[in-house]
Amino acid sequence: xxxxxxxxxxxxxxSFDVAEMKQQLKSAFGKSYGSVNAEAHISLDGFEAExxxxxxxxxxYRRIVAELDPFEIHFSGFxxxxxxxxSAFYIKPTIDSxxxxxxxxxxxxxxxxxxxKKRYTLKWADESKNPHMSVGRRLTREWIELAYATxxxxxxxxxxxxxxxxxxxxxRRQYDVVDVLPLMGSPEPLAQLDLFQPRFTT
Numbered sequence: 001x002x003x004x005x006x007x008x009x010x011x012x013x014x015s016f017d018v019a020e021m022k023q024q025l026k027s028a029f030g031k032s033y034g035s036v037n038a039e040a041h042i043s044l045d046g047f048e049a050e051x052x053x054x055x056x057x058x059x060x061y062r063r064i065v066a067e068l069d070p071f072e073i074h075f076s077g078f079x080x081x082x083x084x085x086x087s088a089f090y091i092k093p094t095i096d097s098x099x100x101x102x103x104x105x106x107x108x109x110x111x112x113x114x115x116x117k118k119r120y121t122l123k124w125a126d127e128s129k130n131p132h133m134s135v136g137r138r139l140t141r142e143w144i145e146l147a148y149a150t151x152x153x154x155x156x157x158x159x160x161x162x163x164x165x166x167x168x169x170x171x172r173r174q175y176d177v178v179d180v181l182p183l184m185g186s187p188e189p190l191a192q193l194d195l196f197q198p199r200f201t202t
Contacts (some may be wrong), residue, residue, distance in 0.1 A: 001048040001122065003168035005175055006061065006108070008042040008073070008101070010133065011158035015040045018091070021135050021151055025089075025143075028150045034086075034138030038174055042073075042093075042133050044105045044163070048122040057120055058179055061165065064111045065181040068104050070161040073097045075133065077153050080144050087139045089147045090132040091154055101131040104183075108163075 009015070018040035026036055049057055079092045093101065105128035136147060162182045166175035 002051050002054070004047055004049060004054070004057075004178075005043055005166040005168075006045040006047075006105075007164055007166055007175075008044065008160055009162075009164050009177065010040050010042075010073070010156075014075075014156050014158055017154070017156065018133065018135060021154075024150055025136055025147055028146055029143055033136050033143070035134050035136060038134070040133055041164075041166070041175075042101065042131050043127040044101075044131075045109065045128065049120055053120040056116065058165065060113055060116055061108070061163075062179075062181050064108050065163050066184045066186065067111075068107065068183045069185040070159060070183045071100050071104070072157055073101065073160050074155075074157040076155055078135070078148065078151065079132070080139075080147075081130070086137070087141060087144045088132075088134055089136040089139055089144055090134045093131050093133075098131045102128055105131075 010018075022036050026032060047057075074094045074097045075091050076094050077092050078089065080087050080089045109128075135151075136143070139147070160183070162180050164177045164181065165179045167178045168174075169176050
């Protein structure tokens with residue numbers, strides 16, 4: 001089984017900012033830390049699937065995401081939360097942006113064909129309830145305090161017109177973007193559904 005993640009990638013300018021922040025924290029901490037090398041992203045959903053089944057899953061995601069409207073995402077400041085005795089430090093979307101992300105993510109989850117999902121995927125994460133863009137993971141509380149002291153406030157925005165699917169790369173121990181799913185506000189052509197026909201006929 002391969003690990004995949006549905007996510008939002010920010011603009012190139014914001015990605016650069018986040019990479020710079022991570023290097024600042026690495027210097028402040030005096031050592032590496034969780035997600036220091038990960039590319040900036042907002043995780044929405046994680047799942048496992050056989051590589052041979054991925055084209056069917058991709059077609060379903062592409063069909064659903066195409067119907068979503070593009071939207072603007074605004075970031076304002078930092079926040080943190082605890083998970084499994086360690087903390088994550090992240091850039092916080094505004095309340096309106098968080099709601100917009102959640103609404104679209106929930107629409108994807110509800111529209112995804114239940115039969116297809118049950119047959120071909122194993123769900124392992126749902127991060128859409130608290131949209132965030134991580135700067136550091138698996139941090140001690142002392143490091144969290146140092147992160148706040150090291151980084152100034154951050155304000156940025158970008159136009160989100162696509163989601164992506166990322167696949168875990170065992171060699172790099174990081175996720176790679178393998179497909180881009182445009183948000184077009186219109187249905188995908190029905191021809192896309194032809195992918196499913198051979199697998200469900202009897």
